[in-house]
Amino acid sequence: MTKAELRKKYKLMRKELSQTQIEDYSLAIANQLLQLNIWDWSFYHLFLTIEEQKEINTEYVLNILAGKDKNSVVSKSNFSDFSMTHVLLTDATKLKKNSYNIPEPIDGIEILPQQLDVVFIPLLAFDKTGNRVGYGKGFYDRFLAECNPETLKIGLSFFEAEDLKIEALKNDIKLNYCVTPLTLHQF
């Protein structure tokens, strides 16, 4: 299957999820994350949920980060060049949905990609070797290319790994881990 076909398939699968499933699976993913040995770092980048797209509710992960006194970092997306800028999320951060329904910080202290230790990545699909499929605009491909090679890249997914190998394009950067409600995948 091509990336485009996988995108279509997984978007449909997400559409089928009930609100209860979304909450249960999102909580299960957060609990699985606690099993990983990733909690001794400082800067953790997380995406803020597009509820309208039935994405994973990342509030549970944000709560873990707050409980562990970690720095949480969130992004603003620029759809003219598919770039992202990143700011520290604090109690004072005001969020506003952009035209794609992505909650974004209005302003805040800028954090550079090179400062990030861990990046949690929204996925549509992934395979057993750590290739991933996102929305296809290359936001994360560009962003991950700016991070340190050592930055941990952790996909979060409601669904298990795709059996077929996903075609990797030249700019694709692989995941180190992928976490689903049932499984911790390490690549």
Ligand SMILES: Nc1nc2c(c(=O)[nH]1)N(C=O)[C@@H](CNc1ccc(C(=O)N[C@@H](CCC(=O)O)C(=O)O)cc1)CN2
């Ligand atoms: N929560 C979250 N934030 C994120 C991402 C993500 O996947 N999830 N991104 C990961 O790359 C970037 C934003 N990427 C996006 C790329 C395309 C569309 C988009 O075209 N949306 C259309 C229709 C989507 C559809 O096909 O159903 C729209 O809203 O009209 C939205 C976000 C950065 N921030």
Ligand SMILES: Nc1ncnc2c1ncn2[C@@H]1O[C@H](COP(=O)(O)OP(=O)(O)OP(=O)(O)O)[C@@H](O)[C@H]1O
């Ligand atoms: N570093 C980069 N510089 C310029 N263009 C890039 C870069 N990385 C990726 N792209 C482009 O962005 C698009 C990403 O397509 P791809 O099918 O890999 O998306 P994806 O796997 O769904 O990823 P994403 O979640 O990042 O959107 C491709 O057209 C690719 O050429």
